[in-house]
Structure formats: C-alpha cells, structure tokens
Amino acid sequence: MAALSVEPAQAKIIGRLYAEKKIDRALLPQVAAALQKHVAADKTGEFQKMLAEVYKGGLIVGSDEASLKQLEEMVKAKGDATRGRAVFLDSAKSQCAVCHQLEGVGGRGMGASSPHAGTGASAGGGIGPDLTKIGTALATNKLIESIIEPSKEIKEGFGTWVLTTNDGQVYTGLKIAENDKAVIIRDPSQAEDILIPRGDVKELRPGQKSAMPDNVVSQLSAAELIDLVAFLKDEKAQASLRGMVSRAWVVGPFAGDAMKKEEWEPRADPLKPIKAAAGPADKAGKDLQWNRADVGGNGTIDLKLVAGKGGPGSATGAAYVLVYAASPKDQKVTVRMTGEGGIRAMVNGSPQVAGALSAAGATGTLSLTAGWNTLLVRVEPTDKGAIALGVQVTGGEGVRFALRPE
Numbered sequence: 001m002a003a004l005s006v007e008p009a010q011a012k013i014i015g016r017l018y019a020e021k022k023i024d025r026a027l028l029p030q031v032a033a034a035l036q037k038h039v040a041a042d043k044t045g046e047f048q049k050m051l052a053e054v055y056k057g058g059l060i061v062g063s064d065e066a067s068l069k070q071l072e073e074m075v076k077a078k079g080d081a082t083r084g085r086a087v088f089l090d091s092a093k094s095q096c097a098v099c100h101q102l103e104g105v106g107g108r109g110m111g112a113s114s115p116h117a118g119t120g121a122s123a124g125g126g127i128g129p130d131l132t133k134i135g136t137a138l139a140t141n142k143l144i145e146s147i148i149e150p151s152k153e154i155k156e157g158f159g160t161w162v163l164t165t166n167d168g169q170v171y172t173g174l175k176i177a178e179n180d181k182a183v184i185i186r187d188p189s190q191a192e193d194i195l196i197p198r199g200d201v202k203e204l205r206p207g208q209k210s211a212m213p214d215n216v217v218s219q220l221s222a223a224e225l226i227d228l229v230a231f232l233k234d235e236k237a238q239a240s241l242r243g244m245v246s247r248a249w250v251v252g253p254f255a256g257d258a259m260k261k262e263e264w265e266p267r268a269d270p271l272k273p274i275k276a277a278a279g280p281a282d283k284a285g286k287d288l289q290w291n292r293a294d295v296g297g298n299g300t301i302d303l304k305l306v307a308g309k310g311g312p313g314s315a316t317g318a319a320y321v322l323v324y325a326a327s328p329k330d331q332k333v334t335v336r337m338t339g340e341g342g343i344r345a346m347v348n349g350s351p352q353v354a355g356a357l358s359a360a361g362a363t364g365t366l367s368l369t370a371g372w373n374t375l376l377v378r379v380e381p382t383d384k385g386a387i388a389l390g391v392q393v394t395g396g397e398g399v400r401f402a403l404r405p406e
C-alpha cells in the first residue's frame with residue numbers, strides 16, 4: 001500500500017472506505033496521501049472534504065475520556081513539536097502564522113505582497129485569534145477539529161459577515177468596526193480593509209463559514225498535522241518563537257554602486273522605491289521596490305529571490321531586510337541572527353552589528369529607543385550565492401516586530 005498512486009475514482013473509494021472505518025486506522029498516512037494527490041486538480045472540493053473526513057476518522061475517534069487519552073498518546077508518541085514549529089511557521093505550506101499570532105509572532109493578516117497594493121493595510125489586528133496557550137484552552141480533539149473543520153465551531157467574534165451593497169456588490173470578511181456612518185469589512189485575501197458607508201449597505205448578515213480556509217489541511221500530510229498539534233500542545237516549543245521576526249520588507253539586488261545606499265539607507269521606507277543611481281555606468285539600472293517576505297520553517301527569510309541576478313554585470317547582489325521593532329523603553333537587547341551570508345545591521349540609521357551568518361547563529365547587541373525603531377539589515381551573499389536571514393531577540397524586555405509602526 002506504500003505506493004498508492006491511484007486514479008481519482010479509486011482514491012475516492014479508498015477515502016470513503018476509510019471514513020466508514022472499513023480500512024485500518026493505521027493506514028491514515030497512506031490514505032491521506034492518496035487523496036491529497038487529487039486535491040489540487042479537483043474543482044468540486046470533494047477531495048478536500050473527504051480528506052478532512054479521513055483525518056477526522058483517523059485521528060478523532062470520539063470525545064470520551066478514553067479516546068482523548070489515546071489521541072494525546074498518539075500525538076506524544078508520533079508528534080514532534082520542533083518539526084511542528086517548522087510547519088506552523090512555513091507560510092508556503094500552512095499559512096498558520098500569516099493569520100494567527102502566537103507568542104507575539106505572526107498574525108498580521110494576508111494582503112498583497114507589495115506595499116503599493118495599498119497603504120495602512122494589514123497593520124494592526126489579525127485575521128484569526130491569538131493561539132498563545134491554545135494547547136491548554138482546547139482539548140486535543142477540539143484542536144484538531146479546529147484545524148480540519150474550521151467552520152464547525154466558529155470562535156465568537158471571528159465569524160465572517162456578508163455585506164451586500166445597494167448596487168449589488170458583495171463583500172465577505174470579518175466585521176472590524178461598525179457605527180451609524182459606516183461598516184469596515186476585512187477580507188483575508190485583500191490588502192486593505194474595506195469601508196462601506198451605511199447608506200450604501202443593503203444587507204449585512206453573519207456568514208456560515210469561518211474566515212479560516214477549509215483547505216489549510218489539504219497541504220499537510222498526516223505526519224505534519226500530528227507534528228503541528230504536538231507543537232500547539234507544547235508551551236516550551238512555542239516559547240521558542242518569542243521575539244522572532246516572522247515577516248519583513250525585502251529588496252534587492254544591489255551590486256556595486258548601482259544604488260546609492262548613503263542616500264536612502266538612513267531613511268529606509270517600504271513605501272518608497274529605491275532610485276537607481278543615474279549615469280552612463282548604470283544603463284540597466286532600475287528602481288527597486290520593497291516586497292513583503294515571510295520566514296520559512298527554519299525561521300529564516302530566504303533572500304535568494306531578491307538577491308537573484310545582481311545589477312549590471314554581476315551575478316548576485318546584496319539584499320536588504322527592513323522591519324520595525326517596538327520597544328517599551330530605551331534598552332540594549334541581545335539578538336540572534338541566523339542564515340547565510342554577511343551582514344551589517346543598522347538601527348535607526350546607525351550601524352550596530354556586523355559579521356558572518358551561520359545556521360547556528362551569531363549573537364549581537366542592538367540599542368533600541370523607547371517606541372518604534374527601524375531595523376535595517378544589509379545581507380551579502382556567500383561565495384556560493386547563499387543568502388538568508390533570521391532575526392530573534394533573545395534578551396530584552398517586551399520587544400515586538402511589525403511591518404509598520406502602529
């Protein structure tokens with residue numbers, strides 16, 4: 001049964017048999033994998049639904065004490081919180097951290113990947129509830145159910161609303177604010193909250209679906225789902241996220257003098273493109289735009305895409321990473337920087353840490369002032385072109401990172 005490379009029709013039969021408990025529960029990984037192969041091509045959503053059913057049948061037997069215990073044990077025996085942390089963080093895979101904050105990391109909404117798609121977009125407020133301590137708040141079976149069937153029980157205050165305007169436009173999303181003048185709707189897939197004047201509102205009613213997509217789970221294998229649950233149950237593993245930069249602005253490539261860094265470095269601003277230096281030496285010079293990037297499962301932002309091909313006449317260039325740090329007071333904080341390449345880190349325009357990155361990480365000290373600070377890091381690729389950056393405050397009080405000062 002290892003190579004379950006089956007036709008859609010067969011996969012459906014296997015899925016149904018499994019959901020009807022006619023196939024050994026131990027074969028969950030194989031059955032799930034067989035269905036997963038067809039999820040992407042299936043427009044009806046049938047495979048996705050069946051996959052959720054299969055996960056449910058394979059993981060949740062019941063909510064009586066004995067089955068709960070069995071489930072806990074399975075998560076304990078097979079789940080790996082460290083691997084689960086990687087699944088949680090990996091925005092390409094699970095998207096969890098895109099919508100949910102946990103230990104102050106993540107959860108600032110989705111939106112478009114460019115600041116130019118809108119301003120003031122997803123700063124502040126998230127899409128989903130904060131998941132810090134969710135492992136104590138929800139029993140393991142409820143936790144799994146919340147992930148595989150988000151719409152079954154919608155957390156109060158996080159349900160979607162459907163707003164129809166007088167001219168027939170329909171908006172779906174969270175209701176962020178409402179008064180007698182206007183309603184603000186946040187659609188997770190849009191960069192900006194939408195403000196609709198009261199006079200234009202024809203109907204506003206609660207939707208039936210959660211704003212959490214049904215299909216997050218279709219990206220996950222059975223083992224990854226178990227690892228993820230093990231992570232959400234493990235407070236120590238979650239605490240290891242504290243102080244981490246989970247998303248930042250990135251821009252590149254920079255080669256030679258193609259961009260005059262002294263002109264913009266002290267005033268780095270994600271809303272402004274960086275002007276290519278003028279002049280004949282820079283024929284191919286193009287203005288560069290900031291883009292948003294998320295960390296991967298290993299906690300670093302992959303900068304290969306922005307460092308890509310360097311400017312005129314060079315293979316690879318440097319990249320810049322920009323993020324804002326909120327500090328409750330003036331303080332020196334310890335940061336751990338991981339990744340590949342050489343760095344120069346600046347806070348509010350002044351260089352503070354320089355050196356080489358490694359997977360193990362190097363520590364340094366940053367001086368933060370009370371309020372919002374600009375952290376700008378220039379990263380040079382290694383000889384082999386490897387380039388990635390992870391930043392985490394490991395010593396310091398109450399430091400939090402965001403894409404914009406709030």
Ligand code: HEC
Pocket residue numbers: 094095096097098099100127128129131134143146147150151153154155156158159188210211212213216217228
């Ligand atoms: C597009 C945004 C989005 C993504 C992506 C997302 N969620 Fe959610 N999640 C929500 C929203 C909104 C709710 C609240 C509504 C509800 O209960 O369904 C929620 C609810 C939950 C809950 C229940 C919380 C509670 O307090 O009852 C859990 C647990 C959860 N999500 C885990 C996850 C995990 C794990 C992932 C990644 C595999 C994930 N979510 C991905 C938006 C999202």
